[in-house]
Amino acid sequence: xxxxxxxxxxxxxxxxxxxxxxxxxxxxxxxxxxxxxxxxxxxxxxxxxxxxxxxxxxxxxxxxxxxxxxxxxxxxxxxxxxxxxxxxxxxxxxxxxxxxxxxxxxxxxxxxxxxxxxxxxxxxxxxxxxxxxxxxxxxxxxxxxxxxxxxxxxxxxxxxxxxxxxxxxxxxxxxxxxxxxxxxxxxxxxxxxxxxxxxxxxxxxxxxxxxxxxxxxxxxxxxxxxxxxxxxxxxxxxxxxxxxxxxxxxxxxxx
Amino acid sequence: xxxxxxxxxxxxxxxxxxxxxxxxxxxxxxxxxxxxxxxxxxxxxxxxxxxxxxxxxxxxxxxxxxxxxxxxxxxxxxxxxxxxxxxxxxxxxxxxxxxxxxxxxxxxxxxxxxxxxxxxxxxxxxxxxxxxxxxxxxxxxxxxxxxxxxxxxxxxxxxxxxxxxxxxxxxxxxxxxxxxxxxxxxxxxxxxxxxxxxxxxxxxxxxxxxxxxxxxxxxxxxxxxxxxxxxxxxxxxxxxxxxxxxxxxxxxxxxxx
Numbered sequence: 001x002x003x004x005x006x007x008x009x010x011x012x013x014x015x016x017x018x019x020x021x022x023x024x025x026x027x028x029x030x031x032x033x034x035x036x037x038x039x040x041x042x043x044x045x046x047x048x049x050x051x052x053x054x055x056x057x058x059x060x061x062x063x064x065x066x067x068x069x070x071x072x073x074x075x076x077x078x079x080x081x082x083x084x085x086x087x088x089x090x091x092x093x094x095x096x097x098x099x100x101x102x103x104x105x106x107x108x109x110x111x112x113x114x115x116x117x118x119x120x121x122x123x124x125x126x127x128x129x130x131x132x133x134x135x136x137x138x139x140x141x142x143x144x145x146x147x148x149x150x151x152x153x154x155x156x157x158x159x160x161x162x163x164x165x166x167x168x169x170x171x172x173x174x175x176x177x178x179x180x181x182x183x184x185x186x187x188x189x190x191x192x193x194x195x196x197x198x199x200x201x202x203x204x205x206x207x208x209x210x211x212x213x214x215x216x217x218x219x220x221x222x223x224x225x226x227x228x229x230x231x232x233x234x235x236x237x238x239x240x241x242x243x244x245x246x247x248x249x250x251x252x253x254x255x
Numbered sequence: 256x257x258x259x260x261x262x263x264x265x266x267x268x269x270x271x272x273x274x275x276x277x278x279x280x281x282x283x284x285x286x287x288x289x290x291x292x293x294x295x296x297x298x299x300x301x302x303x304x305x306x307x308x309x310x311x312x313x314x315x316x317x318x319x320x321x322x323x324x325x326x327x328x329x330x331x332x333x334x335x336x337x338x339x340x341x342x343x344x345x346x347x348x349x350x351x352x353x354x355x356x357x358x359x360x361x362x363x364x365x366x367x368x369x370x371x372x373x374x375x376x377x378x379x380x381x382x383x384x385x386x387x388x389x390x391x392x393x394x395x396x397x398x399x400x401x402x403x404x405x406x407x408x409x410x411x412x413x414x415x416x417x418x419x420x421x422x423x424x425x426x427x428x429x430x431x432x433x434x435x436x437x438x439x440x441x442x443x444x445x446x447x448x449x450x451x452x453x454x455x456x457x458x459x460x461x462x463x464x465x466x467x468x469x470x471x472x473x474x475x476x477x478x479x480x481x482x483x484x485x486x487x488x489x490x491x492x493x494x495x496x497x498x499x500x501x502x503x504x505x506x507x508x509x510x511x512x
Contacts, residue, residue: 014345092263103488105442108480115287191357195447213363225360232355
């Protein structure tokens with residue numbers, strides 16, 4: 001018990017250490033406080049803008065956009081990957097689009113998205129959808145294709161109808177891969193939303209950061225970064241919990 | 256009649272291009288979508304007057320230095336974290352917190368620290384590149400099979416041999432996967448940083464084309480940027496195939512490509 005606690009402290013000491021160093025750098029005058037706001041000011045900014053609702057409002061905008069884009073990509077991407085893996089014609093038509101298009105930096109298309117969908121939420125959601133779709137489809141597709149034939153053959157041999165094979169053999173077998181793709185796409189959705197909000201918007205955490213930066217209110221920039229970090233961490237944990245529930249037969253080695 | 260797979264691969268891209276060209280010429284499409292042939296002409300135009308080359312050089316300069324710095328730091332510290340528990344315990348909490356934060360959120364701070372020129376872009380690219388590479392190298396070293404390590408130790412391999420002949424080769428696949436993600440991140444950050452606050456570079460070329468309502472120029476910039484990202488990934492993949500000769504046999508990836 002005590003050794004466990006000590007070990008935990010031993011593993012997490014670097015964050016408090018860094019914070020102490022931060023505070024020391026300011027109080028000793030080593031770094032100008034204009035560059036690096038004191039921890040107290042960051043905390044006040046965070047508490048102030050949380051309690052007056054500004055940060056909550058922007059965070060709500062950002063998270064709901066990211067969630068919609070991510071969910072759409074998952075809903076479309078997983079069945080699509082299954083179709084690509086199972087049907088040769090779909091595979092031949094779309095494989096180059098996903099594998100050839102994967103390394104193309106799609107962010108370059110964002111200006112076009114703003115023309116097609118307008119500057120507000122729709123262009124950002126559509127763009128997040130596109131950015132999330134790629135990792136979800138590619139990872140799920142590889143997972144579907146890596147299913148051992150003997151699993152399908154065994155089920156066929158025992159007279160399982162095609163529907164049963166799809167729902168009871170193929171989807172469960174690909175589930176770990178599907179979740180791996182979702183876990184790659186989840187932070188991407190938040191990154192893309194914040195990034196596009198910084199490029200141009202009037203709400204959302206990205207906007208909040210950009211505006212605070214131009215106002216030299218860096219305590220607010222740090223406050224927003226802190227909030228995004230917490231949100232991203234919580235969302236990742238939720239996804240992991242979901243994975244543990246759904247893929248209960250396989251333990252994830254990574255965590 | 257069956258259409259061969261290699262032809263089927265081209266059906267969607269080619270028909271999209273043809274539809275874009277056709278409907279664009281017939282003015283069915285909004286003006287901001289331009290037309291492929293006009294975009295090619297614009298590409299030719301900016302190539303001739305040297306504008307493209309200058310923007311390309313600027314962007315390439317930023318992204319290559321940033322990528323190399325970030326990847327170098329990520330590999331170095333990541334390997335250190337994998338091998339030395341003390342280093343691991345120092346970096347793990349920091350990285351696991353910062354990983355989920357979009358690194359572009361630090362742009363205002365980097366702009367303040369390094370100004371509007373190259374330095375701020377290079378440093379934020381390096382910064383965002385560091386994380387995926389660090390995580391991949393750290394995991395790669397930790398997941399090297401104990402059997403390999405014990406066998407080498409048993410045969411009396413010195414530490415340097417252990418490092419260069421056991422850990423590095425065994426970790427190479429994951430390491431390169433991390434570097435690939437880092438490369439993708441650096442292009443995203445480059446683009447955003449150039450669009451948000453910058454002089455020169457492809458991002459500026461694109462936003463200039465937008466501002467002047469020269470959508471063919473905007474697309475010329477977009478196409479160049481996409482090709483740049485694509486080609487650099489191909490180069491990395493070619494290096495990867497060379498480095499991992501023999502390690503990819505029988506993997507799904509080999510079956511797909």
